[in-house]
């Protein structure tokens with residue numbers, strides 16, 4: 001099994017219990033702040049959303065966006081997202097690979113991915129970003145949200161590999177255990193990765209989450225290699 005397949009299988013198996021992560025009492029106030037912030041960043045946009053999962057953030061953005069084209073690699077999570085009954089005139093859910101987003105359209109004025117950055121191996125970040133950017137219009141707004149590592153609340157890191165990726169041991173209701181790559185970049189680590197693509201990078205830290213927003217500079221919108 002390749003590393004993409006392992007992660008997709010894990011989330012497929014976890015689909016029905018996934019949104020419990022959004023019910024943790026200590027995170028509720030932060031989630032409200034994050035939602036407000038995100039809606040402010042993305043309202044009125046035609047959004048390409050990668051790794052949308054069960055559509056939790058798609059639903060939070062649906063009435064603020066002009067449209068959302070949301071993709072995920074797992075049929076199981078997509079089934080839950082589609083069952084949310086979001087307005088089909090605005091939102092669509094399609095199976096797709098976040099490392100190879102749709103290239104046949106140049107309609108997107110924004111790109112968004114929630115809790116996906118943390119699962120990208122460090123050695124794939126640059127090619128991931130270049131492929132994502134190539135799917136968006138020049139000047140598009142790009143937004144990533146993800147977890148900060150909070151001792152006592154986050155699942156502990158079980159190991160770090162030679163490239164610097166960190167991993168967690170996670171358990172599902174069916175008793176299975178899964179090792180999942182989960183990175184927790186700091187603002188200082190995110191900045192040099194994103195800076196080459198923009199002159200308007202804004203990274204906001206909440207207690208449990210971070211949000212990075214930038215406008216894609218025209219020069220960084222080029223045809224990435226597959």
Ligand SMILES: C[S@@+](CC[C@H](N)C(=O)[O-])C[C@H]1O[C@@H](n2cnc3c(N)ncnc32)[C@H](O)[C@@H]1O
Nearest residue numbers: 011051052053056072073074077097098114115
């Ligand atoms: C942490 S979840 C995030 C889901 C959703 N964005 C959220 O914030 O609630 C990660 C998602 O990435 C999806 N995924 C894993 N590998 C993928 C890939 N190569 N392409 C697209 N989605 C992928 C999983 O199926 C899962 O739904």
